[in-house]
Amino acid sequence: MKILIRNLPRTLSETSLNELFEAHGDVQSCNLILDQKTGESKGFGFVEITKVGDAKAAIQALNGKPINGNKIRVKKAEPNK
Numbered sequence: 001m002k003i004l005i006r007n008l009p010r011t012l013s014e015t016s017l018n019e020l021f022e023a024h025g026d027v028q029s030c031n032l033i034l035d036q037k038t039g040e041s042k043g044f045g046f047v048e049i050t051k052v053g054d055a056k057a058a059i060q061a062l063n064g065k066p067i068n069g070n071k072i073r074v075k076k077a078e079p080n081k
Contacts, residue, residue, distance in 0.1 A: 001055035002077040006044045008032070009068040014045070021047045024061060025054025046077055 005017070018030040032045040049055035055076075063074040 001052050003047045004075055004077040006073040007070050008043050009070045010041045010043055021058055024058035026050045
């Protein structure tokens with residue numbers, strides 16, 4: 001299941017984001033979205049967790065969690081139209 005994470009601190013690395021979700025299940029992929037011009041984080045990213053149950057547990061556990069002063073928002077990613 002693909003998960004959208006918003007309101008991430010711009011200083012958070014992709015490695016840190018991956019580690020945050022690895023505690024809840026097998027992370028298949030982790031992408032922090034970067035600004036093409038500056039290379040800095042745009043404050044959101046996507047994580048894909050293999051098992052749906054683990055993904056739902058991660059969403060429950062991490063939605064609203066404060067990270068470096070930001071309360072992150074975590075939800076199932078909607079498919080592209």
